[in-house]
Amino acid sequence: MYHKILIASDGSEHSRKAAERAVFIASSSIGAELEIVYVVDEDEVRAEVLNNWSAADVKNIRENQLMDIESLVKKANIDYQVKILHGDPGPVIVKYANENQFDLVVIGSSGLNKFQEFVLGSVSQKVAKRSNSSVLIAK
Numbered sequence: 001m002y003h004k005i006l007i008a009s010d011g012s013e014h015s016r017k018a019a020e021r022a023v024f025i026a027s028s029s030i031g032a033e034l035e036i037v038y039v040v041d042e043d044e045v046r047a048e049v050l051n052n053w054s055a056a057d058v059k060n061i062r063e064n065q066l067m068d069i070e071s072l073v074k075k076a077n078i079d080y081q082v083k084i085l086h087g088d089p090g091p092v093i094v095k096y097a098n099e100n101q102f103d104l105v106v107i108g109s110s111g112l113n114k115f116q117e118f119v120l121g122s123v124s125q126k127v128a129k130r131s132n133s134s135v136l137i138a139k
Contacts (some may be wrong), residue, residue, distance in 0.1 A: 002029055002104040002134075007036045008093050008127065011065025014108025018138035019069040022106040023076045025136075034073055034080040037096060038066055039089040090126030098132045106136045 007022045009015040019036070026032035066082060073080045085092050097105045107124045128135040 002026070003032050004101070004103045005032060005034050006093075006097050006100075006102040006105045006133070007034055007069065008089075008105065008107040008123070009036055009038050009066060009069055010089070010108075011038075012108060014138065016068055016072075016108075018106045018108040018136070019072055021136060021138050022104075023072055023078060025104065025106075026078045027076055032078060034078055035100075035102070036066060036069055036073070036080060036082045037085060037093060038082070039085045039087065039092045041089055042087070090123045091130075093123070093127050094130040097127070098130075102133045104136060105131050105133045106138065109137050109139045 002025055005022050005026055007015070007019050009019065022034060026034055070080070070082065083096070085096060093105070093107070105127060107127055109122070109124055124135075124137045128137060
């Protein structure tokens with residue numbers, strides 16, 4: 001049913017839960033492929049640079065954030081790729097999902113506090129609203 005699945009990940013517990021659901025769905029579909037997408041937000045980059053001494057440290061932080069999800073996918077023996085993108089996460093995920101015609105986008109629910117979510121909107125809400133694909137939001 002779903003053969004081309006995008007997992008939007010930020011290394012959070014919500015994104016790990018999303019990955020677990022995506023792996024379950026992919027395991028049920030013969031020949032399914034997963035793509036793990038991590039979007040580097042410019043505001044996040046500034047904070048990382050201020051808190052770390054080198055680009056290698058920043059790269060290691062990102063790799064560690066994806067390590068759990070990658071091992072989960074490897075353990076299930078599912079073909080996958082990792083893609084690092086840059087920009088505002090919501091619009092970047094939507095654009096990438098729409099341009100690459102995914103069957104399903106799986107994303108964790110928002111980690112923002114209620115005020116931030118009210119003012120800014122959550123990434124998951126933006127993706128669900130604007131994606132041409134089906135979207136599963138994992139809590």
